[in-house]
Amino acid sequence: MDTIDVVYITTFLYNPSQDTIKFVRMSCSYEDIFTINNENFKIQSRYDCYLNSPTIETLLPKEKKEFHLMINHADKGNFQSFRNFRIGFFNLKYTKEKTANDIVNLYCTRKKQEVIWSNELELDIKKLINISK
Numbered sequence: 001m002d003t004i005d006v007v008y009i010t011t012f013l014y015n016p017s018q019d020t021i022k023f024v025r026m027s028c029s030y031e032d033i034f035t036i037n038n039e040n041f042k043i044q045s046r047y048d049c050y051l052n053s054p055t056i057e058t059l060l061p062k063e064k065k066e067f068h069l070m071i072n073h074a075d076k077g078n079f080q081s082f083r084n085f086r087i088g089f090f091n092l093k094y095t096k097e098k099t100a101n102d103i104v105n106l107y108c109t110r111k112k113q114e115v116i117w118s119n120e121l122e123l124d125i126k127k128l129i130n131i132s133k
Contacts (some may be wrong), residue, residue, distance in 0.1 A: 005093050006044065006069045007123065011087050015059040023059070024092040028052040031069055033110065035088040037117070043087075044070040054103045056094050084122050088115040 011034070015021050028049035032117055059065060066095045069087070090110040098106070106113070 002024050005073065009069050009071060009087075009121075011069055011118065013059060013067065013089060014064040015061060018061045020061060021059040022094040023057050024054055024064050024094050024103055025057050026107065027055045030067060032074050032107075033090045033092060034067070034069055035090065035111075035115065037069060037086045037088065041071055041073055041085070044072050046070075054100075054107050056103075084120050086120055087118040089117075090114075091116050 091114045
C-alpha cells in the first residue's frame with residue numbers, strides 16, 4: 001500500500017475589525033479555500049466528504065475560527081525540502097445581493113480571488129521525523 005507523508009496543521013482565521021465578515025466555503029471540503037505558497041506541496045481535502053455544498057461562514061468582530069489542514073507533497077515525495085511556507089486564504093466575500101449561482105461561481109473561480117496570506121511559518125523537519133519513529 002502506498003503511503004503519503006502528511007503534515008497536520010491548525011490554522012486560524014481572525015477578524016481584527018469591528019465589522020462582521022461573511023465568506024463562502026464548502027460545507028465539508030472547507031480546505032479548498034486555503035492554499036500554500038510552495039508549488040511542491042498542496043493542501044489535501046479530506047477523504048470523508050460525502051455531502052458538500054456552498055455555505056456562508058460568518059466571522060464576527062474579534063472572532064477567531066479554527067481550521068484543520070493536511071499538507072502533503074504534490075508528487076508523493078517527502079518533506080525534506082519543506083521548511084518555510086505561508087498559508088493563503090481565498091477571500092470569497094459574500095454579500096446578500098449574491099444569488100445561488102453567484103455563490104457557486106465565486107467558489108468555482110476561487111483561485112482568481114484575493115488571497116490573504118499568513119505570516120511565514122517554519123516547519124522543523126527533524127522534530128517531525130523523530131515524532132514519526
